[in-house]
Amino acid sequence: AMIEKSKQLAAWAAVDHYIKPEHSVIAIGSGSTVPFVVERILQQGEHVNSKRKFIPTSFQAKELIVSNGLALGDVDQYPVIDVDIDGADEVDLKLNAIKGGGACHLREKVLAEASRRFIIVADYRKNSAILGSSWTQGIPVEVAPFAYAKVMVNLERIEGCESAKLRMGKAKAGPVVTDNGCFVIDAQFDEHRFSDPELLLSKIKMLTGIMEVGLFCDMTDAAYFGNVDGTVTIRN
Numbered sequence: 001a002m003i004e005k006s007k008q009l010a011a012w013a014a015v016d017h018y019i020k021p022e023h024s025v026i027a028i029g030s031g032s033t034v035p036f037v038v039e040r041i042l043q044q045g046e047h048v049n050s051k052r053k054f055i056p057t058s059f060q061a062k063e064l065i066v067s068n069g070l071a072l073g074d075v076d077q078y079p080v081i082d083v084d085i086d087g088a089d090e091v092d093l094k095l096n097a098i099k100g101g102g103a104c105h106l107r108e109k110v111l112a113e114a115s116r117r118f119i120i121v122a123d124y125r126k127n128s129a130i131l132g133s134s135w136t137q138g139i140p141v142e143v144a145p146f147a148y149a150k151v152m153v154n155l156e157r158i159e160g161c162e163s164a165k166l167r168m169g170k171a172k173a174g175p176v177v178t179d180n181g182c183f184v185i186d187a188q189f190d191e192h193r194f195s196d197p198e199l200l201l202s203k204i205k206m207l208t209g210i211m212e213v214g215l216f217c218d219m220t221d222a223a224y225f226g227n228v229d230g231t232v233t234i235r236n
């Protein structure tokens, strides 16, 4: 309950500060924090008489938009987005983030880059000084199925890589398949690598067969963390 409350605190504060009546194209992130973003937008009521379009970062986000009666937009038609609010698995002091715990990070990163403002909302567990402190499941790497075994070999050769494992489904036999029909490899690195996340990202992203990497560097305008004591930490 405290974690859920802290997600709500972060989401409401971010919406109140960053989503204004004049914003007409809004990207909706993925995960369990973002429903509180939609909840607050509905409370604002601006969407009712505006031409607002909501762009989903995943099938899950699309369902959230549609089930709440918000106007669904397509990034093909709205490639320039006013504000994107999304969750994260962990955020460091420089607003670098690990994303992809929900295997949605390719579309999330595309829309984050397409947005004038990219805001992260999260509970206190995600608020770290250095990446890899609280999120210990590795960096999510989306990969073309054809290339996954070769990419696993390439990842394990990167200095500091401790393991690279294909993400398997829990309620599905075989590997997780993303909204893009791809697989996810979770790559564990020793914590020294996270002192320079951009260098690590560049080493991973260049491997042929990789679709996207769950390291968001130099992309986030602000991060909102809900705290146990009911306060919100804002980092920007």
Ligand code: DER
Pocket: 029, 030, 031, 032, 033, 034, 086, 087, 088, 089, 098, 099, 100, 101, 102, 103, 104, 105, 108
């Ligand atoms: O996959 C992602 O990057 C999502 O944003 C997700 O990891 C955030 O998760 P949560 O909001 O459910 O904690």
